[in-house]
Amino acid sequence: MKAFVLRGYGPPTALELTEIGTPVPRDDEVLVRVRATSVQPYDWHLMRGEPYVARLMGGGLGLFGPKIRILGADVAGVVEAVGAAVTGFRPGDEVFGMPKQGGFAEYVCVRADELAPKPSGLTFEQAAAVPLAAGTALLAVRDQGRAGPGRKVLVNGASGGVGTFAVQIAKAYGAEVTAVCGPRNTDLVRSLGADEVIDYTKQDFPRDGGHDALVDVWGGRPVSVCRRALRRDGVYILVGGPGGRWVQPVGRVFGTLARAPFVPQRIVLTDVVRCEHTRENLITLTALIEKGAVTPVIDRTYPFAEIPEAVRYQEEGRARGKVVITV
Template sequence: MKAFVLRSYGPPDVLELRDVADPVPGPGEVLVRVRATSVNPYDWHLMRGEPRIARLMPGGLGLRRPAVDILGCDMAGDVEELGPGVTDFAVGDNVYGLLVGGGFGERVAVPVDRLAPLPEGLSHEEAAAIPMAGVTALDGLRNAGRLQSGQTVLINGATGGVGIFAVQLAKAMGAHVVAVCGTHNVDLVRSLGADEIIDYRRDEYPGRVRRYDVVLDNAGARPVSAHLRAMTPDGIFVAVGGPPGRWLSPADRVVKAQLRTRFATQRAALADAVNYPDKRAALLDLNGYVEAGRLRPVIHRCYTFDDLPAAVTYQETGRVPAKVVVTVP
């Protein structure tokens, strides 16, 4: 099969299209023919080996060379082969999943606890846009943020990969949604169901009135202290991402937030899809929202498989609304 292989840390041109052996599904795994994948900041953090502090962490990026040689944590495709003991899926089933890596190849062996049936009515490309960003948004709002119906949530970076799902999920959970975006994305955010929109280029941000029960920060462009001042006394600040840095950022952002709230009634938490304990359950929950008409993926640009490095380059600019998807032939 063909796959983009990562042999060393670096920019997107270190991704080499090579012929590699087809993976063999082990016990509890299935072999999936990949039909579409998407690009996430998680992928290019692994590609560049940054922030470098993560290379020192157990189970992290890998000290001297990448720990994952085929990137791609989002994947949608069809089951080609069952590993020993698998009864959850059948050959030919359309599935999608949240992986450690492997989505940047034509085939991947995936543990069944990372897979779910393709949401009804979605294409492979649409489904591939969901896993990492959708699970992050779900975890950030429901678990880290403990969002309740009737509460007010501020979603900063509302048109990024996580933001587009967070706006819709927060609305589906019964929250009053205040979304922060740039002027050119106001119409998109409004179409997702936001109750109020703050144009950070024109409006005061995040506002003088302390009224947010939950702040979900996908952008990290403003000091944590500014968000905390705008929250209720028992509000929860949820860190998702921030401007990338060579050594610490954005990993240090949640640490700073936790230190600031250590002796306060406010709380800081991290949305973490990578370590989410039950990825299949989260994907099934997202399926429910999709099939109820409460959640839809938004694809900004779709690339061919041969142009996958260009898709990574574009995603890495940090100015991409919605999702960047790659079709795998």
């Protein structure tokens, strides 16, 4: 099969189109013929090996080279074969899921519990935009933010991959949503159902202490500023933050969590890599999608051969919603 293999840390040109052997599924795995995948910050952080401090923390970053050689955390495609212990899928099924790696290839093996039937009505490209970003938003909004009727949720970074899903999911659960984004994205975010949209170039964060939860996808404002928007018993949910070569966003994560014992609000972290993206969550997202409450927002779609260019574009940080690859 063809795959983009990461030979060493570097820019998008470090992704090399290569012919390699097609993987064979283990007993609990499904071999998926990839029809679409998506690009996200997780991919280019692994590609560049940044922040450098993360190389000491394990995961997909090795000290001198990447442990994950084929990037691509989201997939949508068709089941090609199943492992001996798999009973829920059979060849020909259309599926989507989050293997955390391997999507930048024509075939990938995915654990059966990380897959679900593709939502009806979605293209493969739309389905590939969902798993990691929407799954992260679901955990932040539903589980940690406890969105529901009578609760107010603030989403900072509302126009990106996670943010566009967070706005829609919060509304689907009945919350009142305030969304923060840049000037060129206000109409988009308003169309997703946000009750109030704040252009951060013209207006500061709310300081009324009226929000029950703040989902901070962008992570560019000091925690002290973010806390002013929250009720005394509110929750601050850090999802991401501006990157850097040496420490950030890891430094911001540790610095934010270090404040937790000393402030009245609850401070939590949604880890887009280690949080549970289970089949049950994929099925929940499917239900929201099929009833029209959630729709993937796709900025650009690239052909498989242009994956390095797609990663370069996503790395610029200006994508509205998701960047998707057709395989």
